[in-house]
Amino acid sequence: MFNFLRLALTKLQTQISIILAVSVYARNRRASDSAFGSWEPVIQPLQLLFFLIVLRVGLKLVFKGGGLMTPQVGVITSDLFFNPILFLGTGISIVFLFRMIALKAINGLKLKAPLFYARISPLDIVLAEALNDVRALASMALIILSLTWFFTWSFRFDRPGLAISAYLLTVIMAVGFGICVLFVGQYLPALKRIVKRILQRIILWTSGVFFATFEVPAQLRQFVTWNPILHGVELFRYSINDSYPIPGISFTYLLTCSLLCASFALLLYRVNESMLLTSSDD
Amino acid sequence: MIKAPIPKGESPNAWDSNDSGKDPQPSTLHFPRHLAGDLRSRLQIGSPDWLRVGRFLKGLLSARTFVLVFIGLSGIYAFSIGRSRYTTTSEFFIQQPTPLNSTASSIFGTGVAVPQVINSLVDGQYLSVYLTSPSIKTRLYPKSDQLEKLYAPERPDIFAGLPANSTSDQQLAFFKKQISIQPQPISGSLIIRTTGYQPEQALKLNQSLLTQSQRFVNEVNQSISADQKQFAENELKIAEKNLSEATQSLQDFQDRYGQLSPEVEQQTTSTFIAQLESNLVDLKVELATLKRRYIDPDSPEVAYLADQVQELERQIREERQKAVGAKGRDLNKLTAQSEALKSDVEFASKSYEAARIAVDNSRRESQRQLKFIVMLSKPQLPSGQDMNWRWQFFLASIGIVIVGWAVGGFVVAAIRKE
Structure with a gap:
């Protein structure tokens, strides 16, 4: 029993080392391709965040004529709980995380050089790429949180454990979802294209980046809360x-979706590993 | 971690031949002198003890060691040194006995069309703020050193507890940490969870908070009802006083000017004057006839009629003066005064009626809005210590390490790369 545990731990340690090594390689490679270097994965969502803030503030000024930080009197909105920058920042850090990881998994492997080493499997490369995205977007989220706390001078982080769990479950779901779509897409190419379009265009507007669930009327809420x-x-x-x-929001639902996606992905990966090697950009 | 590429023609497993147990053969190559030391240290060939100690110390000061020590210490603290904590839980619901058509009002009486569950939830939010307020802390622990004595730190865990000579802010922060109040969005109930270093501490604190909750709900209800009732009764008193004054004024007026109505009086006077004027016209016609008949205007018949006309004119003037003049009865003014006084009485009577209805409504409404605390789960003496905080502490330490590694590693790598 002890030997088995030791062996399992050694194997796990080796696997983690491999993923870390590939992630360093992928990060360096990506940094050399970009004008922003290693900061590229942070700059891209920050650009979007800035654009969305300008859009939101502009729309608010046009339609309601209020300041950025001024909540409406008599109306319960998300502004009562978060300032708009933090609200958008938290939304983007999760949605972008899912989008980036899932798209990379769906597109298949572009980084094939590490496969030269026998110990490195395609899944390691997918996980390594996901790890880089997690680190970049977690850094972005932490920077936004720190800056907001610094400027408003009100530190608040009620459930750090839940934050880490939600973050990691989103990552697991993204990897699993991406791999599932990739494999199913080999038989239904249209599905792959549709899912990619959804991820690129629709998901940003339907995942609560702009709105809070409690702001949605109760009759319509069931049509948006299916989205994990x-x-x-x-x-x-x-x-x-x-x-x-958070009416209608459940940690169990997120956990179930993540585990289901991950389980199906591992099953499909086990029998169709080679399909991951086919990369596409359509 | 990335190995050199495997030469063609060799299987990858051939590189693992060192794992078979055989010692590696020393190299026969000659290296430059400045690389020889480093090579020696790597191959561990004939390295002196001080080099080994140095390598050991270098290994000790690595980031991995710090992380392991941090996690190890947090594990030791969480599962060995940390004082046992005991938790007591109670659950209740704030019930309004006579909900009308699914509308209800919160503790503060704001009537909104919400279901009973939401209403209890809103009240729960108010309670959660109230129970963690400084006034409750002062009410439960009136003396400043009372809380310090109850929750004094004990060895070996010197971090848990409230140190001596703490400020009131520290005491309040510590008090808040011992309490967790969670309104349940689905059921609308309120869960109060208290923590103590002894089972009795947790139970007693929970019971005290329940008492305070009960008191809060009752006090607020009573004060709102009393305020509403007091206001309505004050309004009734004012209306009563106004009615009494108006009635008295009308009574005084009638006492002074008699019971006859100014309107009827004015009507009678007008008729009387009209009759006098009619007589005057007749006399004037008769006088004109006589003047034509008699050449002498001073004849006794003419003079007699002229005197009658003059007298009648004077009489009419006097009557008119009496009716509207300042020195007479001034019936116009009296009529206006009488009308005003009657209006005052009528208005005061209606106000009085409205105030009486308001008092009645206020009494009924205060009875309808009475709220009660329905206990769903009473606090019990905890039978064993709560292990949750130990796991939470330990896992939070690991979480800090993971986040630190993920974010710190990324930032440091990006800066280095730049």
Whole structure:
């Protein structure tokens, strides 16, 4: 029993070392291709965040004529719980995480050089790429949180454990979802294209980056809460401020979706590993 | 971690031949002198003891060691040194006995169309703020050193507890840490969870908070009802006083000017004057006839009629003066005064009626809005210590390490790369 545990730990340690090594290699490679170097994965979501903030503030000024930080009197909105930058930042850090990881998994392996080594399997490369994205977007989220706390001078992080859990479950779900779509897409190419379009264009607007679930009318809520990314986003916000209302949001649902995606992905990967080697950019 | 590429023609497993147990053969190559030391240290050939100690110390000061020590210490603290904590839980629901058409009002009486569950939830939010307020802490622990004595730190865990000579802010922060109040969004109930270093501490604190909750709900209800009732009764008193004054004024007026109505009086006077004027016209016609008949205007018949006309005119003037003049009865003014007084009485009577209805409504409404605390789960003496905080502490330490590694590693690598 002890030998088995020792062997399992050694293998796990080796696997982690491999993933870390590939992630360093992938990061360096990506940094050399980009004008922003290693900061590229952070700059891209920050650009979007800046654009969305300008859009939101502009729309608010046009339609309601209020300041950025001024909540409306008599109306319960997300502004009562978060300032708009933090609200958008938390949403983008989760949605972008899912989008980037899932798209990379769907597109298949572009980074094939590490496969020269026998110990490195395609899944290691997918996980290494995901790890880089996690680190970059977690850094971005932490920077936004720190800056917001610094400027508002009100530190609040009610449930750090839940935040980490929601973050990691989103990663697991993204990897699993991406791999599932990749394999199913080999038989149904249209599905792959549709999912990619959804990930690139629609998911940003339906995952709670702009709205809070409690702001959606109760009759319409059931049509948006099927989206597990929304659960991740709302749970992440809830973990920062636990008085933020999250009707219809469940940690169990997120956990179930993540585990289902991951389980199906591992099953499909086991029997169709070679399919991951086919990369596509359509 | 990335190995050199495997030469063609060799299987990857051939590189693992060192794992078979055989010692590696020393190299026969001659290296430059400045590389020889480093090579020696790597191959561990004939390295002196001080080099080994140095390598050991270098290994000790690595980041991995710090992380392991940090996690190890947090594990030791969480599972060995840390004082046992005991938790007591109670659950209750704030119930309004006579909900009308699924609308209800919160503790503060704001009438909103919400279901009973949401209403209890809103009240729960108010309670959660109230129970963690400084006034409750002062009410439960009136003396400043009372909390310090109850929760004094004990060896070996000197971090847990409230140190002596703590400030009131520290005491309040510590008090808040011992309490967790969670309104349940689905059921609308409120869960109060208290922590103590002894089972009795946790139970007693929970019971005290329940008492305070009960008191809060009752006090707020009573004060709102009392305020509403007091306001309505004050309004009734004012209305009553106004009615009494208006009635008295009308009574005084009638006492002074008699019971006859100014309108009827004015009507009678007008008729009387009209009759006098009619007589005057007749006399004037008769006078004109006589003047034509008699050449002498001073004849006794003419003079008699002229005197009658003059007298009648004077009489009419006097009557008119009496009716509207300042020195007379001034019936116009009296009529206006009488009308005003009657209006005052009528208005005061209606106000009085409205105030009486408001008092009645206020009494009924205060009875309808009475709220009660329905206990779903009473606090019990904990039978064993709560292990949750130990796991939470340990896992949080690991979480800090993971986040630190993920974010710190990324930032450091990016800066180095730049």
